[in-house]
Amino acid sequence: MPEKPVVIGVAGGSGSGKTTVTRSICQRFQDKTILVIEQDYYYKDQSHLPFEERLNTNYDHPLAFDNDLLKEHLHDLMNGKTIEKPVYDYKVHTRSTEVIPVEPKEVIILEGILILEDPRLVDLMDIKVFVDTDSDVRIIRRLLRDIKERGRTLDSVIDQYTNNVRPMHLQFVEPTKRYADIIIPEGGQNHVAIDIMATKIEKILSKNRQNN
Ligand SMILES: Nc1ncnc2c1ncn2[C@@H]1O[C@H](COP(=O)(O)OP(=O)(O)O)[C@@H](O)[C@H]1O
Numbered sequence: 001m002p003e004k005p006v007v008i009g010v011a012g013g014s015g016s017g018k019t020t021v022t023r024s025i026c027q028r029f030q031d032k033t034i035l036v037i038e039q040d041y042y043y044k045d046q047s048h049l050p051f052e053e054r055l056n057t058n059y060d061h062p063l064a065f066d067n068d069l070l071k072e073h074l075h076d077l078m079n080g081k082t083i084e085k086p087v088y089d090y091k092v093h094t095r096s097t098e099v100i101p102v103e104p105k106e107v108i109i110l111e112g113i114l115i116l117e118d119p120r121l122v123d124l125m126d127i128k129v130f131v132d133t134d135s136d137v138r139i140i141r142r143l144l145r146d147i148k149e150r151g152r153t154l155d156s157v158i159d160q161y162t163n164n165v166r167p168m169h170l171q172f173v174e175p176t177k178r179y180a181d182i183i184i185p186e187g188g189q190n191h192v193a194i195d196i197m198a199t200k201i202e203k204i205l206s207k208n209r210q211n212n
């Protein structure tokens with residue numbers, strides 16, 4: 001393990017392809033090299049609230065996230081400590097009681113809609129990426145995914161998109177693009193951008209390994 005892992009932030013709107021890009025990058029490396037931390041797993045715990053109340057939360061506002069815990073976990077990982085990563089359940093809108101023990105790896109990818117919004121996290125990143133996909137494509141992807149995988153109805157996805165996702169994207173997510181070192185149009189199918197990312201990571205890793 002190098003003294004300090006390479007920290008990469010992958011931001012972008014909901015459905016832009018952040019997870020797909022992150023998976024494509026991970027596939028280029030051995031399992032032991034890259035650790036992925038999803039910002040979504042750090043939504044504030046809402047287990048004390050009744051289910052009906054959890055439906056009213058604005059999950060696209062920066063205050064929905066427990067970035068204090070995320071920052072603490074990132075610091076621990078950077079100092080070689082194992083963390084207990086929370087597990088999030090989109091179907092019930094809160095964390096599960098389960099946690100996953102996670103050991104540090106040479107590369108840490110932080111992925112989430114607002115991962116470039118908190119300067120305390122941005123300051124710790126070596127590479128900042130913004131996955132940039134048109135909103136019409138994103139809403140179609142989100143509709144399909146949320147109905148299939150997150151237990152949502154067509155009406156609920158449309159209501160949430162109109163009331164929260166779109167306005168918060170314009171106010172908080174889109175402006176973070178300016179902090180990105182690399183902007184990846186169209187996400188996971190952009191093989192050229194994935195190749196460039198993988199090459200850059202390889203370069204930093206080989207430099208770190210030489211110094212250790
Ligand atoms: N290039 C693509 N073409 C078609 N579907 C895609 C593409 N990229 C992602 N998807 C699908 O769109 C949905 C959202 O993608 P995902 O990578 O999870 O985005 P994000 O993490 O930014 O929300 C997923 O169901 C995924 O399989």
Ligand SMILES: Nc1ccn([C@@H]2O[C@H](COP(=O)(O)O)[C@@H](O)[C@H]2O)c(=O)n1
Pocket residue numbers: 013014015018040043059060089090092093094112113160165
């Ligand atoms: N209980 C929740 C928590 C989050 N969301 C939505 O997830 C989106 C972020 O995840 P992506 O994989 O799409 O980046 C965000 O836009 C939230 O609206 C939710 O619907 N329910």
